[in-house]
Amino acid sequence: MGNINGVALTVFIILFAFVTVLGFVAARWRRGDLTLLNEWGLAGRRFGTVVTWFLLGGDLYTAYTFIAVPALVYGSGAIGFFAVPYTIIAYPLVFVVMPRLWAVCRKHHYITPSDFVRGRYDSHGLALAVAFTGILATMPYIALQLVGIEVVLAAMGITGDWPLIIAFAILASYTYFSGLRAPAMIALVKDALIYITVIVAVIAVPLYISHTIGNGGSIMDGYSTMFSKIPSAKLFLSPKVYTAFATLALGSALALFMYPHSITGVLASNSGRVIKRNAALLPAYSFLLGLIALFGFMAVATGVKPDKTFGAQFAVPGLFLKVFPDWFVGFGFAAIAIGALVPAAIMSIAAANLFTRNIYREYFRKNASDAEESTVAKTVSLIVKAGALAFIIFLPAQYAINFQLLGGVWILQTFPAIVFGLYTRWFHRWALLIGWLVGMVLGTYMAYIQSTKVNAHFASSTYTLHLGSLTIPGYAAFYSFLVNIAVAVVLTIVFNAIGVAKGADHTTSADYAEEAVSVAVA
């Protein structure tokens, strides 16, 4: 792997340059005053169904998804497929919950979930907790997108920090300039590339398998042969891990839309109906994800070896190098790298929105003008990306992976405050805050104590609960989430009984309803 793959790299650079141009051109798309935070950070809430589909798809299905899910399947088998039920159940949740968040945020000009929590519960503490958690959970996720770029560059023979720094600098400049419009526009290209790459791969790889390993035959024969090459222990889920699998799927689904970048994608839409339509249409990406997960098995079946530096993460790059001609390798790798840029941009914008609105304006400069807010957000977005880059350059990738694992645990703890808040004011703000804190600490602890020979801490995201004679392995985030809720319920009852002040609710129940479409009023 010491030699540079010239053809692949050329194709890669051409595509990368193309999206860079788009990133800058995007500033003019559906023009708005980019000195306003609402325009820079939420593209003026103008996006319709199609653009939202691309934006959310680009948001949720990241380069890290395309590298890490197959890597998990390659290394551990069936359990890696939790990603499929996870995305299956996420969408009904989005369908029901997100339009309410959209409506109340639109009505009150809220830009972040923390804005909403502050307005609903009249609690600065709770709003700060939500903002802080959001920023914290987003950082490693950005770092891991850079790892995704690193892996594909290395697969083409490009190693070292400079290529990554250059990619980062390019990303940072057009994000600064165009805001959310940049990743939205690039998402269109990214998805085209990803869909083409995946569709070609799911046809070509089984044909490759059936002709090299099997007895020649059709695509289906290739799949059959592929599955037959996977050892039973990897191919099937052991009943011992049923609960781990189900809680991983459920916990991840609940957490998915608590991430700031998901919420940013939702709030940028122009109506609740756009969100509902997308809940029905985005599963196309789930299908894609399922196929991508199969790449992990394809890599096993074709004999891809784990890489010295990147280990199982090399499953997809290795598979492409083995099966495809160089020019398509460049195409596929560009798809993955661009697939890193879109979410990295959105994530940094979302984190910047949170910091600017809910920390900077809230605690430092209450009377900040719109222009000042926008400038601060642009700067923070830059700092966040630079921080992620530094993390990847100076620390082992395993740290970023552990941090990401924790990020998933942490972000789920904001679910009660945000989602329950969309439906009821029953919970007491202090009870929610304490519940959040308990969930954060407990979840972190549960993940920390997971230990194997390879990793002394954070070896796994599942915690084994012992109830009498039963052992129930489950996702640490989910268990701590349940405790979080229990604490919030108990303390709400206690605080209401003692008479601790609940604060004022700045929202009304009508705010959560979809704007009246055309209710027939004579």
Add this chain to the structure above:
Amino acid sequence: MANEPTTGSKGKQAWYILLIIPFVATLWMPFYAPATLPAWNGIPFFYWYMFLWIIISSVLTGIVYYIVK
């Protein structure tokens, strides 16, 4: 605002139940994880069942969308 058609929207809320089906179908592992379930064209049940449910839940969401519109 004053005279919302009550029967229409209340009746329609019931259809949201459809959205619970994917949860049950994909989170209750004994439905689809056992290795003994029938494979299809060499693809184990566990895998083709998941792909099928991506399509079914998308259709269910689409149905609910049209009904509650």
